[in-house]
Amino acid sequence: MQADGAAAQAAPVRMRRVFYIPGYDPIHPRRYRELYRKEAAAQAKISGYDIAIARQQPKTPDQDAAQHGTAVQGRPYGWQVSACIDGQHTKTDFSVLVWSDIVRESMETSIAATYVQLLRTAWIYITSGTLRRLMWLRKGPVIAALYPVGMLLLQALLALILFGAVSAVCRALMTQIVPQLWWLVPLPGWGLGLWASVALLRWFKVQDGRFFAYYLMHDYAYSAAAHGANPPALEARIAVFKQEIQRALAEGTMDELLVVGHSSGAHVGISVLADVLREGLPADAPEIGFLTLGQVVPMVSFLPCAERLRADLRYLSQRAEIAWIDVSAPGDGCAFALCDPVAVSGVAPPEKRWPLVISAAFTQTLSPARWAALRWRFFRLHFQYLCAFDQPGDYDYFCVTAGAQTLRARYAGRRASMSRIDVAASKFTSVKLE
16 A cells, blocks of 8 residues: 555645545535635644635636535535645645535424434444444444434433423413313313423424534434435435546646545545546546545445445555545544544455555644643544644645645555554445446
């Protein structure tokens, strides 16, 4: 999995194109632009380099609409980056491949439908044996997956308790007021109790920005809905993403094309790049890098009908045309940290090259004070890969996306983390025939 000497001595990158694929996130992609702006400035100050971002000049009317916040399904939203790192000047066109509209649509369910999702998703993961095997790898992300189940059940229990309390109080009052109508006494209490319990459940849903129970439940339910197969809307969007990347490759104006997949965006990116490579690259294709961050691939690839994803994992892991680096950290309880997604899914071929699995080592790259402040903020830590580090090691998101080295050259000769997990753990290893 080490790059050859020629790659290590590659010419500096003057122009790069980055395609960022977010995880299961309903928020407008401008959030990622502002995060990049803020954190790039912080990292530049820490590391002593120059970096600035500006609005991307749209190439099409659809992209112009996207830059102004208009919902354009599947069209990129982006910005331009200018950087001077280690004396080398680089320009980067940064595009977010948008699927937030699909996420929002999948989250538009009633309270009752969410509880049906809970039961169905739990049934799929438990009866297929997937949950048990995921726990062999990392307990953190499994606990994160169980959190919305526990929280939603707790909310339902509190609503039930409230129903009982309100009903009892009303019954006691009605018994004193109209004792002669004893047979009607429970009815007002039941009605008021039902109203109160439903109001409580609605309040919990409105406050989900604090609890994340509905959000996470929808996330896991979306992946499990078809037992690991891509929902039709996502499959169609993967085809759009493939076309966007092929269009960029056809332009032939860049030194590196870099695809970044964060969280659930990692397994989307795997399928997108696999499709791009299967259809062939232009003769003058630039260096292609693939960076996966905080991946949760096993949550999908371990499911029985994930033949498409497992086939893409197997295929991509052999390709010499790309450099695939997988970055995670044991401190991230929402990711399958240091789990080789190809190997643990049981589809590693004899010719496996990728990914190179390395650690972001939060306990070493964040200052003690910052680590203490973030340690229990699980969702914030899951986004740390996109943020500044106090003491960056060999992983610096902004050097990777805006620096003068290709991803392959940057990690040439780098050994995989000694703590990586690369033992096959999935019960289901069938792949989709090409």
